[in-house]
Amino acid sequence: MPVQTLDTVNVAGLRVLLRADLNVPVRDGKITDLTRIERLSPTIRELAGKGAKVIVCSHFDRPKGKRVLSMSLAPMAAALEEVLGQHVRFVEDCTGIAAEQAVELLVPGGVLVLENTRFHAGEESNDPAFAAGLAKLANIFVNDAFSAAHRAHASTEGVAHLLPAYAGRLMQAELEALNAALGSxxxxxxxxxxxxxxxxxxxxxxxxxxxxxxxxxxxxxxxxxxxxxxxxxxxxxxxxxxxxxxxxxxxxxxxxxxxxxxxxxxxxxxxxxxxxxxxxxxxxxxxxxxxxxxxxxxxxxxxxxxxxxxxxxxxxxxxxxxxxxxxxxxxxxxxxxxxxxxxxxxxxxxxxxxxxxxxxxxxxxxxxxxxxxxxxxxxxxxxxxxxxxxxxxxxxxxxxx
Structure with missing residues (x-):
């Protein structure tokens, strides 16, 4: 396939910015379907198991560039912790000092979930400065969110030009399946x-x-x-x-x-x-x-x-x-x-x-x-x-x- 996969990189000790899709269905404040989180977990387990410091970013809903408490990714971090069976840290921003300090505390094999990228207007406008703020957190970028790949946003497209970029296992599986279906x-x-x-x-x-x-x-x-x-x-x-x-x-x-x-x-x-x-x-x-x-x-x-x-x-x-x-x-x-x-x-x-x-x-x-x-x-x-x-x-x- 024309994209690089995790087979081509040694992630031990690296800070990996993992673009996930945690935009899961929520009703009355509770997640009603864990499918997307469950499908994401193999990539996280592989990265963490190989000694990477895993930094998960995602959007959720449409806060339109503003901080909306009901659209926080904190519940998704808790659900991811339950699915993975290991501690998952959460930080209330996705760029800046708070995010950078949270990344510094990560140990090899650790997992951190950043706050909703759409709390920043620069996400959907694919602002270069916001993409650079995300890229600053990591050594490499792994995109495992095919479901958000049709959007040219900072966390899906912009940051991929600033770091060595790879397809996660879910993205890889999706691309292989779709190519087999209609590509060839x-x-x-x-x-x-x-x-x-x-x-x-x-x-x-x-x-x-x-x-x-x-x-x-x-x-x-x-x-x-x-x-x-x-x-x-x-x-x-x-x-x-x-x-x-x-x-x-x-x-x-x-x-x-x-x-x-x-x-x-x-x-x-x-x-x-x-x-x-x-x-x-x-x-x-x-x-x-x-x-x-x-x-x-x-x-x-x-x-x-x-x-x-x-x-x-x-x-x-x-x-x-x-x-x-x-x-x-x-x-x-x-x-x-x-x-x-x-x-x-x-x-x-x-x-x-x-x-x-x-x-x-x-x-x-x-x-x-x-x-x-x-x-x-x-x-x-x-x-x-x-x-x-x-x-x-x-x-x-x-x-x-």
């Missing part, structure tokens, strides 16, 4: 894209039709494509103003040799609420007073039949309104089939972005895919073919010594 995939490769609006995934669809052999479109997005083909979709959510765009995507896919797969049957209801009366109908026979809320069993069965012929699959977005039963059925059924194909046939399955993680967790298969990215916006921008500043800054940077 084993073919045939398919993508499943769901979600509500074509308008929010226009760049994503445009990029994918040139890279995959099969593009499966689900969710309310599929309604827009069906309507663009002249099919009546009743009261379903769809974007009438995107019909020309949808037809353009279909034409581009055809010229690129990409097969676009839309539902052939759908689940409809007259009310969008849990467990209403439903019907499964062909896409040519949607009653005018109903809404399409999931794809049908026949459509799912066809997709499942194709799985053994695929070598690579990228999944972004649920197939239906999965948070409201029974409109989770298609997503759950197909996700479980993808997990089975991953185990039995060696399918490389990569999922991520927004509701995808929740949907795959709901289906009980999040650990059974080849890789599931916890990055939201960064994963989507990567799927769109965009360069991520936090990754680009790691490419070609000088190594230590």
């Amino acid at each position: 995939p084993v073919r045939p490769v398919a993508a499943i894209v769901g979600g509500a609006k074509v308008s929010t995934k226009l760049e994503l669809l445009g990029n994918l039709v040139g890279k995959v052999d099969v593009l499966v479109i689900g969710g309310a997005m599929a309604n827009t494509f069906l309507a663009a083909q002249g099919k009546a979709v009743g009261r379903s959510l769809q974007e009438a103003e995107m019909h020309d765009t949808a037809r353009g995507i279909l034409a581009r896919a055809a010229s690129a040799g990409c097969r676009v797969v839309l539902p052939t049957d759908v689940v409809v209801a007259r009310a969008f609420k849990p467990n209403p009366p439903t019907q499964t109908v062909p896409v040519d026979a949607v009653p005018a007073d109903t809404m399409i809320l999931d794809i049908g069993a026949a459509s799912v069965a066809t997709l499942i039949q194709w799985l053994p012929s695929l070598k690579t699959l990228v999944w972004n977005g649920p197939l239906g309104a999965f948070e409201t039963p029974p409109f989770d059925a298609a997503t759950v059924t197909l996700a479980q089939a993808v997990a089975a194909a991953t185990r039995k046939h060696g399918l490389r399955s990569v999922g991520g972005g927004g509701d995808t993680v929740s949907a795959l967790r709901h289906a009980g298969v999040i650990e059974q895919f080849s890789y599931v990215s916890s990055a939201g916006g960064a994963f989507l921008e990567w799927l769109e073919g965009k360069s991520l500043p936090g990754v680009a800054a790691l490419e070609g940077t000088p190594s230590l010594g």
